[in-house]
Amino acid sequence: MIYRETGQFKTSYQADQALFPIAQDRYVIFAALIVFFGIVPFLLNEYWLNAIMLPFLIYSLAAIGLNILTGYCGQVSLGTGGFMAVGAFSIYKLMIAVPELGFIPLVLLSGLITAAVGTLFGLPSLRIKGFYLAVATLAAQFFLVWMFNKVGWFFNYNASGMINSPPMTLFGVTITGPEGDMTAQYLLVASIVAVFALAAKNIARGRIGRNWMAIRDMDIAAELIGVRPLMAKLSAFAVSSFYIGMAGALYFSVWLGAAEATEAFDINQSFLVLFMIIIGGLGSILGSFLGAAFLVLMPILLKNIMVDGFGTDAALAAHIEIIIVGALIIGFLIVEPHGLARLWRIAKEKLRLWPFPH
């Protein structure tokens, strides 16, 4: 009853095509934006901002990127960690070489560089499909991590192979490096994520998004409507890598502050983001957020419950955590393989009728 659509008539295609055609959805999004931008940064303490909100936002960005490639265009990729590394190392070199360009342009640039690399590694996608493509992306993953570990130029020949984020300012506030202002970091990342999430949603519901989905659903038939498979797939790789690269750049420069290739960007990272979009929902921008929230919050919750609540030894807690994550993933895949986004949609359907049963 609350979620009734009756009485909301669309009198133009424009209204029907709006981002949130149902009025109740609009209110919810509005409220969410107010909460995220107006309330959260001032209410939550630094721990919450840094340990939870920042990684949630950054992983959401990466998840949107991977969702574009795998959820919308159907190209499975296990190279997310490697591409995040490209973003991170790009912005590192850029921050040292041309800091005067300003932080945000550097983030965009590192996204573009990653897009180029992603397009390159996407070339095999014309010949290779499905699971085999996933393996090909693993080649990218292993190669990239190896490269950022071995080739000294990337980490300025630092003995440990680590890169450290030099401090940069935005509007006079330090945004990167150990002195970074947490509130400012949060607002910056939240803004970037909001803007690019909107962009992704727009692309997804337009011609390009439809062509991606056509490739995903039946690539042979997609050619029928004039889609050139290689161009469509490469564009998906490019846009996806752009997002993942930006996520990697922010991951390193704003959140971690320092990173080493094999630790921060290894295959577990690739799995993590893939889990996020599967649990969140393939082919759904909202799903990317939900999945990221789930997989960022859950380990923290588990650790808090076990270590603080039951006093479990930290090492044991870590093992149990792994078991629970694994079990939850299996459980999710059994119960709702279409992810939280589908559960959300079902909930909305039920809300349409509530409190009536049918």
Added chain:
Amino acid sequence: MLFFIEVVLSGLMAGVMYSLVALGFVLIFKASGIFNFAQGVMALFAALTLVGLMEKFNFPVWLAIIGTIAVMIALAWLIERVMLRHLVNQEPIILFMATIGLAYVLEGLGDILWGSDVKLLDIGIPQGAWEWLWDQGIYVEKLELFAAVTAAVLVIFLAVFFQKTRIGRALRAVADDHQAALSVGISLNTIWVVVWSVSGIVALVAGIMWGSKSGVQFSLSLIALKALPVLILGGFTSVPGAIIGGMIIGVGEKLAEVYVGPVVGGAIENWFAYMLALAFLLFRPQGLFGEKIIERV
């Protein structure tokens, strides 16, 4: 020249070790269409159980092996009951993700049950250099030779099993078409328990070989990641392919590491196998022995 032979032989042996793990994959893929990412962890888990039974419960070797086999069969039954049964018609990527989840569960479980420190595994497999060759200046590990022979025996056994026995035939039917198999009365669930058990035993063998060679530790589970290029080369559904693919990858890797490695700073082994697999995929996506994928409109 001698050194070259040694590198090649060493590569072949390493390749056989990869093949042992790849075999487990092939079995499961053949019979259920699932790529079991947890295969490597299963090898680790099996080895951990074996060592655990021998050390903590003081089982003699033969009893420990039987005990571990029993554990793997029970595990297979559990996996079928709790996981596979509920995922019957899902897409391959979902199944794959489920096996990653399974890998995490087994990893955590193994750590909790048996501890995560490195363990020594010695069940009496001969170690040390093979004297006859060593006299000629070539170093080959007896252990690796033993592994190669074991693998050969396994392959022959599995080949016979698939071709000649009733269950083997049923397995092939299930691999081809689940519904058709069901309609002739083959119980999918039983087949899956059988397959995962056999796979578990193969994992145990792999775990024993790898564990004897470098100790039972977490890195054992990462072998799974190496098995993927092996499968690509050999074909996901071919038992002999797993062996030959393994050998090619093993030799290729070693040669690359020894001759190309120093030029680019070493540790090429991390990705060489994958690049090789990638090159293969571009020219022959079904691998050396796999079935060709034909798409009809």
Added chain:
Amino acid sequence: MNTRELGDVILRVDNISLSFGVMKVLDDISFDVRKGEIRSIIGPNGAGKSSMLNVINGFYHPQQGSITFKGNTRRQMAPHVAASQGIARTFQNIALFKGMSTLDNIMTGRNLKMKTNLFWQALHVGPARTEELENREAAERIIDFLDIQAIRKKPVGKLPYGLQKRVELGRALAAEPELLLLDEPMAGMNSEEKEDMCRFILDVNSEFGTTITLIEHDMGVVMDLSDRVLVLDYGKQLADGVPDEVRANQDVIDAYLGVPHEE
């Protein structure tokens, strides 16, 4: 009796031969299609009819022969090029994009009419938005024409077979094709659905002037709808002419009754 004003030849197929390995699927087939015509291809199962359509629209590449469409002769062409030249088609086994809604599927048919680049699409203002709205209107006209308004937002995977076929026709029409290739558009339909589909085909032909080449098994439909009929059997051309001629042709009758040919 269909004696109508037909235009010049829009499609000509010359000596097409197609083999898969040792299996010869099409053997030296030649025919033409005139603009505005409704041309049927008939023949027993396995005769090579779908393969012929696949050759015309670029999915299969013939070993010999050529296709001339709107004056351009070529041996083979990529499907997306065929699409851009104005050829659209439907499939025997429905090639809809199951993950998308009816409206979205039809909108995909408008793909080649839309040009705005990634940047404008991301912003969804100005040219991108106008383009989307214009093409939405075009898609809605087709939805009206095919009377499928009620299912416009439904995911096509959930629709009954008959409706899916209609949506697939809609997607093909959305491209405003000059040549429409229909592969068994009435397969699996009851007589009521068949009547509807017949009417749609006739309307498309008369209202939009679209040239139609269709494969069908229902002889009644074929004889009523077609201007000319081509008969294939085991990849060979048996007959080619107006329905009455073909109906009386002894080879055709033999083929359908299963009387073996002399080689």
